[in-house]
Amino acid sequence: MNTWMYVLKELEHAVYLCETNAKCDDEECTSPDMVHPWDKSVAFYAGGQIKQPIGDGYLLYHLAQKKCGEFKTCIAEGNTQMAMANQLVFNFFNAGRDKLLEGQCGEARKHFNSIIVQMTVPLVQGILLHAHRQSYQNVRLEKDLAEGATYAASLLPIVHNCSAPDATIVYTNMRVGNGGTADYSAVRAALERNYKCMGLTCADVGGLVDSVTGEYMQYAAPCADESTAQMENIDKVNAKESGSTSTTSTTGGSGIKVGPDVGKAVGITVGVVVGLVLIAFIVSRKRDMREYDGYADSEVA
Amino acid sequence: MTRLRCCVPFRAPRSQCSFPWIVFGLLLLSFVIGFATSGSVEIGGLGMFEYNYEVLKDTYNERSLQGFSTKAQEKMYACDTGCPYSTYMKFYNYYGVFDYGNQWILAALNKTQTSFKNGNADFSGYGMAGLAGEFSTPCGVSHYFPRSHFRVPHESCSLSHSVIPRNK
Numbered sequence: 001m002n003t004w005m006y007v008l009k010e011l012e013h014a015v016y017l018c019e020t021n022a023k024c025d026d027e028e029c030t031s032p033d034m035v036h037p038w039d040k041s042v043a044f045y046a047g048g049q050i051k052q053p054i055g056d057g058y059l060l061y062h063l064a065q066k067k068c069g070e071f072k073t074c075i076a077e078g079n080t081q082m083a084m085a086n087q088l089v090f091n092f093f094n095a096g097r098d099k100l101l102e103g104q105c106g107e108a109r110k111h112f113n114s115i116i117v118q119m120t121v122p123l124v125q126g127i128l129l130h131a132h133r134q135s136y137q138n139v140r141l142e143k144d145l146a147e148g149a150t151y152a153a154s155l156l157p158i159v160h161n162c163s164a165p166d167a168t169i170v171y172t173n174m175r176v177g178n179g180g181t182a183d184y185s186a187v188r189a190a191l192e193r194n195y196k197c198m199g200l201t202c203a204d205v206g207g208l209v210d211s212v213t214g215e216y217m218q219y220a221a222p223c224a225d226e227s228t229a230q231m232e233n234i235d236k237v238n239a240k241e242s243g244s245t246s247t248t249s250t251t252g253g254s255g256i257k258v259g260p261d262v263g264k265a266v267g268i269t270v271g272v273v274v275g276l277v278l279i280a281f282i283v284s285r286k287r288d289m290r291e292y293d294g295y296a297d298s299e300v301a
Numbered sequence: 302m303t304r305l306r307c308c309v310p311f312r313a314p315r316s317q318c319s320f321p322w323i324v325f326g327l328l329l330l331s332f333v334i335g336f337a338t339s340g341s342v343e344i345g346g347l348g349m350f351e352y353n354y355e356v357l358k359d360t361y362n363e364r365s366l367q368g369f370s371t372k373a374q375e376k377m378y379a380c381d382t383g384c385p386y387s388t389y390m391k392f393y394n395y396y397g398v399f400d401y402g403n404q405w406i407l408a409a410l411n412k413t414q415t416s417f418k419n420g421n422a423d424f425s426g427y428g429m430a431g432l433a434g435e436f437s438t439p440c441g442v443s444h445y446f447p448r449s450h451f452r453v454p455h456e457s458c459s460l461s462h463s464v465i466p467r468n469k
Contacts, residue, residue, distance in 0.1 A: 255446045
C-alpha cells in the first residue's frame with residue numbers, strides 16, 4: 001500500500017519536473033534532472049531481490065510475478081516466465097525515461113498513467129483469488145482473510161473513484177472481519193464493471209488457474225471483452241502464419257504479441273501428425289488391397 | 302579488499318540491467334550479508350565498481366517505510382512540486398486521512414479499529430495468524446522492508462567509477 005503509492009509519487013514527481021522545466025529539488029538528487037525520481041521509482045518497484053525464474057522478492061515486481069502464475073498472465077521471456085504486468089511496466093519505465101530525457105513531458109505522463117494501470121493488476125488478482133477461495137474453496141484461514149482484505153484496501157480508493165457503490169460491494173465482501181463470507185460472483189462483477197474506468201482489460205487480469213490441473217477454476221475463467229477478442233484474433237493470425245489451425249499463443253491486453261514460436265511449434269507438430277496419419281492410411285489401404293487381392297485370387301481359385 | 306562477481310539477476314525486460322538502482326541494491330546486499338567494507342564488485346554488463354563503506358559510520362537509520370506514509374501529506378499533498386498528486390488524492394479522498402497506510406498497520410499491530418472515512422478495518426478479532434497474513438501482503442511488506450536497502454549505497458558508498466551508469 002505504501003510502497004505502491006510511493007512508486008507513483010516518484011513517477012509523478014518526475015513528470016512534474018519535466019512539465020515545469022524544474023530541477024530536481026529532492027535532497028537525495030545526485031544530479032539535477034527529472035530522471036532521478038523516475039529511477040527511484042524503478043528501484044522501489046523492483047527491489048534488490050529479483051530472481052528469475054519466479055523467486056524470492058519482496059516488492060511489487062515479485063507480487064506481480066507471483067500473481068501471474070496464479071492467473072495465467074505470465075509470458076515467456078527467454079527461458080523464464082515474466083508477468084505480463086511486469087513486462088509492460090518495464091516497457092513503460094523505459095519509454096517514459098526516454099520521453100523525459102527528450103523533454104516530451106506529455107508522452108511521459110501517458111507512460112506514467114499506463115504504469116498505474118498495470119500496477120493495479122496484481123491487486124485485482126489478489127482480491128479475486130481470495131474471494132474465490134472463500135466462496136468456492138472453503139479456505140477461510142485467518143491469514144488468507146487478512147491477505148484478501150489488504151489487497152482490497154490497496155485497491156478500494158481506485159474502485160471508489162470509478163464507482164462508490166461497487167467499491168462498497170468489494171469492501172463489504174472483503175473487509176477485515178468478514179468471517180470468510182465473500183461472494184466471489186459479486187466481487188468479480190463489481191470489479192469487472194470498473195475495468196474500463198481503471199484502464200484494465202480482461203486479458204490483463206486473466207483467470208484463476210488450478211495449480212494441479214492447469215485449467216481455470218470453477219467460475220474463474222477470464223472475462224470477455226475487446227481484449228480477449230483481440231487475443232483470439234491474434235491467435236488466429238499466428239496460427240495462420242505458422243500453417244496451423246491451433247490457437248495456443250497468447251497476447252497481453254495491451255496488444256503485446258507474445259509466443260510466436262509456440263505457434264510455429266504447434267504448426268510443425270500438427271503437420272507431422274497429419275503426415276503420419278496419411279502414411280498410416282496409405283499403408284493400411286495397401287494392406288487392405290493386398291488382402292483383397294489374395295481373397296479375390298482364392299475365390300477365383 | 303574483497304572482490305565480488307555479481308550478475309544482475311534481471312534478465313528479461315530488455316535493458317533494465319542498466320538501472321543504477323538495481324546495481325546499488327546489489328551493492329548494498331553485499332554489505333548486508335556481511336561482505337567486506339571495502340572491495341570491488343563486478344556487475345554483469347556494467348563493469349567493476351570499487352566501494353568503501355564503514356558500517357558504523359555510514360549506516361543511517363533515519364528512514365523507515367512507515368515514513369512513506371507518515372510523510373505522505375508533506376510529500377504528496379502539500380508539497381510545492383506538483384502536489385497534490387493525482388493517485389494519492391484518490392486514496393486520501395477515500396480514507397479521509399493522510400497516513401492511511403500507517404494507521405492500517407498500527408491498528409493491526411495493536412489489534413484495534415481504524416477510524417477512516419471509508420474502508421475501516423477492525424483487527425480486534427485477529428490472532429497472530431491474521432496479522433501474519435496482514436504483513437505478508439503488499440501493505441505489510443511495504444512497511445517492513447527497510448528503505449535503507451536502497452538508499453545507503455546510493456549516498457554512502459564511494460564508488461571509484463567516475464561515471465555511474467545512469468538510467469540510459
